[in-house]
Amino acid sequence: MYRYFLIVLFTFHISELLFICIYCRQELSWSSTLCSLPYASAMLFATMEYWLQVYYFGKRPEDWKYCRLVGMVFIVAGECIRKLGMFTLGSKFSHRIRTRDHPGLVTRGIYGWIRHPAYCGWFLWCIGTQLLLVNPISCILFAVLSWKFFRDRIRWEEETLVGFYGVHFQEKYRNKVWSGIPFI
Numbered sequence: 001m002y003r004y005f006l007i008v009l010f011t012f013h014i015s016e017l018l019f020i021c022i023y024c025r026q027e028l029s030w031s032s033t034l035c036s037l038p039y040a041s042a043m044l045f046a047t048m049e050y051w052l053q054v055y056y057f058g059k060r061p062e063d064w065k066y067c068r069l070v071g072m073v074f075i076v077a078g079e080c081i082r083k084l085g086m087f088t089l090g091s092k093f094s095h096r097i098r099t100r101d102h103p104g105l106v107t108r109g110i111y112g113w114i115r116h117p118a119y120c121g122w123f124l125w126c127i128g129t130q131l132l133l134v135n136p137i138s139c140i141l142f143a144v145l146s147w148k149f150f151r152d153r154i155r156w157e158e159e160t161l162v163g164f165y166g167v168h169f170q171e172k173y174r175n176k177v178w179s180g181i182p183f184i
């Protein structure tokens with residue numbers, strides 16, 4: 001099972017890097033891999049939880065078929081939603097929150113349904129990886145911590161968008177379109 005987790009992790013990070021290389025080359029940096037220290041620590045914790053359960057509690061991941069299946073559905077759905085958002089923004093996409101020279105607000109395609117598809121997709125993907133590993137503690141921790149992370153990030157990002165687009169962003173977009181993450 002852990003092998004599938006590694007494949008999922010590798011696919012996600014390589015595809016993020018490739019996207020930046022192709023669409024936003026000027027943005028390319030180490031952060032394009034999305035491998036920050038807190039994130040790497042969370043993945044290390046999840047790995048430890050998985051192997052501790054296998055070695056010390058005799059967990060057999062093959063007994064948790066439905067949990068793994070739901071995990072895979074979350075992972076695939078999350079990747080599709082995130083990448084659809086990224087491709088819709090194209091060269092306007094950035095892993096950073098732009099505070100000046102904003103390239104223009106996009107409200108078409110998936111952005112007409114969800115305000116933050118890239119965050120929504122990543123949120124689903126994070127939870128999916130822990131369901132795939134059948135990791136109860138990490139699943140709860142990932143859900144709570146990533147929810148808090150995206151709540152703060154969305155607040156900050158939308159403050160900057162209000163600064164750029166004012167009433168147009170607030171009334172014509174934010175008030176009408178769902179953020180993509182529950183209770184935000």
Ligand SMILES: C[S@@+](CC[C@H](N)C(=O)[O-])C[C@H]1O[C@@H](n2cnc3c(N)ncnc32)[C@H](O)[C@@H]1O
Nearest residue numbers: 085094095096097098104105106116117118119
């Ligand atoms: C990591 S991307 C995330 C985009 C969006 N929050 C999402 O989840 O799909 C962050 C950059 O996208 C920009 N951005 C966010 N929403 C946008 C939109 N509707 N149109 C154009 N740029 C947007 C932000 O200004 C920021 O520089």
